Amino acid sequence: MGEIRVGTCSWTDRELVASGWYPEGHRGAEARLRYYTAQFPVVEVDATYYGLPSTRNGVLWAERSPAGFRFDVKAFSLLTGHPTRSASLPADLRPALARQRGRTEPDPGLLDEVWGRFSEALQPLRRAERLGTVLFQFPPRLAPGVPAEAFLRRCRERTAGWPVAxxxxxxxxxxxxHFAHTADLLAELGMAAVAVDVVQTLPASVPPVTPVTSGRLAVVRFHGRSPAWGTGSKEDRFRHAYTPEELASWTPRIRAMADRAREVHVLFNNCCGDAAVRAAESMRDLLAAPVVPGPAD
Structure with a gap:
């Protein structure tokens, strides 16, 4: 069975910092990361979606984490086809973004530069063997079809040699x-599929399936089960406290994923207060418990 690593989708979220989960003396940037890495073996870096990371950040994350720790880094918004604010780019790239307003595709020169800087910022994590995967979360408008598959292939060309989910x-x-075709496509491209847990009562709800398309890694992201998923504020979308029963329903599926991948990353994105870290702690305990055999047939 592969190794199951449980963590959260941020260690710097303002509500988490304000919740009191970090003890006194662990409120600075370095102390928070060192405390987090003592509790969990993996974290997702979501700030890299909202702004280009710097090489300096990559160096600091590697220095402040123990050997074997994993950072799953979320791809920058411009690279996944999401709307991108000018302020999220370094100042020297903002004029190029402004010039492309109204275009359906980003300026190729700007895209090349952004890809280059994003890749360079990850090098310290790669060299330190801390990079778990680069997470490409694609927008809801990316529906299955020929254009979407071509976009995926271009992303794979840009990330040759990277671990990608x-x-x-x-x-x-x-x-x-469409399940089999999607799984075959990701397997062909060497990309790990991400399973998700979200509310299942909305038209946009992604099915809670557990595809494994890479023998290296499988990922599960728990977004919470708020009925405001896809609408409202961030707090509305992600406000959910997982119950033990909700978490326990996933443990057999996660273990089955670990039978097919060397690592499984289980990440909680219900980042309101300390809900994500509490859910991660509970899931870690559930997965560590012995498996109780069912009744014999």
């Missing part, structure tokens, strides 16, 4: 009628 937000990718 893919989360689709359009539910049709994992509907029963």
């Amino acid at each position: 893919v989360e689709f937000r359009h539910p049709d990718w994992w509907r029963e009628t």
